[in-house]
Amino acid sequence: MTYCVGMVLDKGLVLMSDTRTNSGVDNISVFRKMHHWEVPGERIIAVMTAGNLATTQAVVSQLEERTKEPDERDNTLIKGKTMFNVATEIGKLLRQTIEEVQADNGDRGKGRFTASMILAGQIKGMEPRLFMIYPEGNFVEASWDTPFFQIGETKYGRPIILRAYDRNMSFEDAVKLLMVSFDSTLKANLSVGLPLDCLVIGKDEFAPTHEHRVTQDDPYFDAISSGWGDALKSAFHSLPNYSFDSQS
Template sequence: MLLDKGLVLMSDTRTNSGVDNISVFRKMHVWSVPDERIISIMTAGNLATTQGVISQIEERAKAHNERHNSLLEAETMFQVATAVGKILRDTIATSSEQNGEDASAAFRASMIVAGQIKGGQPRLFMIYPEGNFIEASFDTPFFQIGETKYGRPIIIRGYDRDMSFEDAVKLLMVSFDSTIKANLSVGLPLDLLVIETGTFVPTHQRRIAADDPYYRAVSAGWSEALKNAFHALPDYSFFEGEDKAG
């Protein structure tokens, strides 16, 4: 989510290959160079694809003293998005070639790239499996990947570009809580990252587990508020506009 003050990011950690094969994997990855840049990537889709992309970014196949992170060398966030898009496209293409043409859909993944490099503004991109991407603006101020249909209406109604970081976190928690209750493919814990413009380090970062007191309070409060709002609506009548004596 893009705000006047910076960026607020949240991801869940559930991956699944069916209802009886559910695991927890981090979907948010963060790199920071104090006073110079902070970059985060969030992932959705095939786990092997997304882990392969992150590994290539960090070049984990090399010896430790030979590794370098390509994102830390880019001059702009646009270059970062371009590099991530190319790696994602190539990773999917390689997996598809190795497993046959019909396998391409199974290896699909998408990503959100967010951050700021000194000299530029905070920027937010959504990367498609084909490697192309779009950038957020204050006309389109937030992106979602993965399961979106349950939580999106809440963000649309609650978002305000000048809202506080705290209100933005609360809004995202409500959005995720609604999605978690409706879809088994999304689950706790949640990872949260807040980036204030011009700081180049995480302003606030934490993992939110199922027993988190604030999350539980938000979840219970939202459920109760929905019930109260429902009962406050005008009652429907079977006889409205009819002659009850007839």
């Protein structure tokens, strides 16, 4: 399983993903699920992936190859005029890859090779944008009514983001919020695991504002994890006591 979150702020975009993949409890591996490409001063584009590992790696590998020879290939990432165009082309590539893998595997492949993606970035002269791309190749764009997207194991970390998100919050607070969301997911689901990858994209910077990998021994994440647990216990004990007598 996977957990990835992309968030829109007034200041730009904040992304975080885990790195765990597993085929059962005895076959666990670490693979990067966040990738980004940039043209200094002109654009930055990031992708996070969830779903079948072979499918997502095939899509990312094709995107990587297209950036290596821009004059000879149909370069979706470098030549797309808008983020909408980039989302359209990546959606087509994702759908085609899934269809090809499923066709190669016949009936055994039905439903086994699906994947979804979060696309984020900015092209010069336009606003930062965030998209959720579905296995069918279609997509939706984030708005101030829906300012963040999640893929993978979403349910444990979602309530925290819903309660604390503020479009005006600082990048630092946004990263802290996502760490709390990920910590709650890690505690509840063994299929999501460290390290975590974090990427902050400031508006009109066209390069990472901040990039960080959270490892097992990260002191800040340890402090967030223990502090959040203590804060929850304190909040629970501060609530009014329940009485059998008052309910009878």
